[in-house]
Amino acid sequence: MGLTLTEKILKNHIVDGEFKKGTEIGIRIDQTLTQDATGTMAYLEFEAMGIPRVKTERxxxxxxxNTLQSGFENADDHRFIGSVAKKHGIYFSRPGNGICHQVHLERFGVPGKTLIGSDSHTPTGGGIGMLAIGAGGLDVAVAMGGGAYYITYPNIVKVNLTGKLSPWTAAKDVILEVLKRMSVKGGVGKVIEYCGEGVKTLSVPERATITNMGAELGATTSVFPSDEITKAFLKAQKREDVWVPLSADDDAVYDEVIDIDLSQVEPYAACPHMPDNVKPISELGDMKIDQVCIGSCTNSSYQDMMKVAYILKGKTVHPDVSLSIAPGSKQVLNMLAENGALGDMIDAGARILESACGPCIGMGQSPNSGGISLRTFNRNFEGRSGTKDGQIYLVSPETAAVSAISGVLTDPRTLGEMPEIKMPDEFKINDNMIEPPAPVEEMDSVEILRGPNIKPYPETAPLQDELECPCSLKVGDNITTDHIMPAGAKILPLRSNIPKISEHCFTVCDETFPKRAKELGQSIIVGGANYGQGSSREHAALAPLYLGVKIVLVKSFARIHRSNLINAGILPLTFANEADYDKISQGDILCASGLIEAVKNGEDIVIENKTTGDKIKCRSDLSGRAKEIMLAGGLLDFTREALAK
Ligand code: F3S
Structure with missing residues (x-):
């Protein structure tokens, strides 16, 4: 029986466990990436392990x-990360060099390699044929130390692409089509593998748009084959030497198959407030818009930007619309500047932003109250834009640009004939904003620069056998990591300061939560289905840890957040019977005993609601390794213990 592309990469990297569906396997990690918002903590964790130099290939x-500098915090974090990188063997991409996934694709991605990143959109690397997975910062720290990364052997979905996109329909519309079909929960526990003749019609950045937003399916990752198009992209980046061909065997067997005829895909928008609330633009009508933001790790490639520049050339942005554009990397920005496309954008009235995440993470460009904003990004959760009642529609760069001119949501197919916007034969290469690590013989002399905003990892303790404490918070379904640990310009600079950032934990849902939880000392959070969906931010686990949360009991979890809770030493439990969710109210006193044995043996845990007398059966469903991590009090303690042996 032949192998899928995913299986081939996994087989080359498995270091622990059995090559069998449903089992937990440990894989060797070739590359890691961090961004600054999660990176400071990942490097504090790496330092705490006491390993002198990273053991990964790259x-x-x-x-x-966090590129806004309205205080010392962000600047201090950047200096800290830069100095840690230099000392411990890590390449450092300076602010302004671009968005991590865009730059990684351009300058570091290698087909067939494994990559984990402390950012949920790390699967962008699947566009170049990597098995690229979003993980918690601590997982990344462990991988940098040479440890394996553990995943449940995934189900593999084949998305069979046929045909060719029609003019002005984009890769973004393809992933919106997949989201429409599979939903934000449809990819959980799965790798989405793209195959078929249609693959050949998509460039590497287009493929990367699709794998990037596969994160919104809840998928472990998404991956494309590595073919002649991948080779041409690497050649244009002067990295042809790292290319290897990679594809599934003809007789590979998949768990699920989805057929998409690219010629039938039409321009879509993901409507507020969910990436899978997808509707055809043609059905949404001439909706008046207030703002358009083009950029983010989903849609900021050279090709995206050239299409936008073509649409804007010689036109004027509608007077009622604010248009901002953030090219994804220094390379893209530089090429646009040299070929005149940047001038076309500026001339049309676009506001050019730094090559960074910017509005996607709430760093500026929040829409006006109740404002309608079209964004080429990947997430439109309520409040993420920084405006609570902002109405965010996720669209392709083509739809965004044409709508910015008309002032209403506009189907880009009305533009008529489309010129061929080709990938360049050569990209402009200048890596002077990427600092290499210090040579081994000099690393001891590199000083780590630590500002006052850098605080150590919160205190942890081994799993308690008995617990009696209140339910400090009860929340509903689809709680995102943005609800748990909001982002935004005021909060993000506190990422390396857990005591301070914890003051904002869950304040979107309940302003009094942080103070209440801190005063209680120990507590339990109760939630509904798909708890923790959204980003990989481990602060959504570290802030509750600091506030004394010992158990999170929900109907179901999003994958990365559940692992982040385990890594932080917070016990994630699910209701054996979902209807029992109604048997707990906020403030009820909950009691659990025999936790150590129950976790060790994988037995059900009974939580007694002392306030009502109800007995609630819960499940931990922890794998062998996760059990050990939980018992040790989290991954940091577990790794320290393992290193000491
Ligand atoms: Fe991507 Fe940055 Fe937004 S990594 S999801 S552009 S915050």
Whole structure:
């Protein structure tokens, strides 16, 4: 029986466990990436392990999230990360060099290699044929130290692409089509593998748009084959030497098959407030818009930008619309500047932003109250834009640009004939904003620069056998990591300061939560289905840890957040019977005993609601390794213990 592309990469990297569906396997990690918002903590964790130099083939620290400098905090974090990188063998991509996933694709991605990144859109690397997975910062720290990364052997979905996109329909519309069909929960536990004749019609950046937003399916990752198009992209980046061909065997067997005829895909928008709330633009009508933001790790490639520049050339942005554009990397920005496309954008009235995440992470460009904003990004959760009642529609760069001119949501197919916008034969290469690590013989003399905003990892303790404490918070379904640990310009600079950032934990849902939880000392959070969906931010686990949360009991979890809770030493439990969710109210006193044995043996845990007398059966469903991590009090303690042996 032949192998899928995913299986081939996994087989080359498995170091622990059995090559069998449903089992937990440990894989060797070739590359890691961090961004600054999660990176400071990942490097504090790496330091805490006491390993002098990273053991990966390539590790890169990017600064792209917290680039506003209205106080000392972000600047201090950047300096800290830069100095840690230099000392410990990590490449450092300076602020302004671009968004981590865009730059990684351009300058570091290698087909067939494994990559984990402390950012949920790390699967962007699947566009170049990597098995690229979003993980918690601590997982990345462990991988940098040479440890394996553990995943459940995934189900593999084949998306069979046929045909060719019609003019002005984009790769973004393809992933919106997949989201429409599979939903934000449809990819959980799965790798989405793209195959078929239609693959050949998509460039590497287009493929990367699709794998990037596969994160919104909840998928472990998404991956494209590595073919002649991949080779041409690498050649244009002067990295042809790293190319290898990679594809599934003809007789590979998949768990699920989805057929998409690219010629039938039409321009879509993901409507507020979910990436899978997808509707055809043609059905949404002439909706008046207030803002358009083009950029992000989903849609900021050279090809995207050239299409936008073509649409804007010689036109004027509608007077009621604010248009901002953030090219994804220094390379893209530089090429646009040289070929005149940047001038066309500026001339049309676009506001050019730094090559960074910017508005995607709430760093500026929040829409006006109740404002309608078209964004080429990947997430439109309520409040993420920085405006609570902002109405965010996720669209392709083509739809965004044409709508910015008309002032209403416009189907780009009305533009008529489309010129061929080709990938360049050569990209402009100048890596002077990527600092290499210090040579081994000099690393001891590199000083780590630590500002006052850099605080150590919160205190942890081994799993308690008995617990009696209140339910400090009860929340509903689809709680995102943005609800748990909001982002935004005021909060993000506190990422390396857990005591301070914890003051904002869950304040979107309940302003009094942080103070209440801190005063209680120990507590349990209760939630509904798909708890923790969204980003990989481990602060959504570290802030509750600091506030004394011991158990999170929900109907179901999003994958990365559940692992982040385990890594932080917070016990993630699910209701054996979902209806029992109604048997707990906020403030009820909950009691659990025999936790150590129950976790060790994988037995059900009974939580007694002392306030009502109800007995609630819960499940931990922890794998062998996760059990050990939980018992040790989290991954940091587990790794320290393992290193000491
Ligand atoms: Fe940055 Fe937004 Fe991507 S925050 S990494 S551009 S999802």
């Amino acid at each position: 590790s890169v620290a990017y600064i792209d999230h």
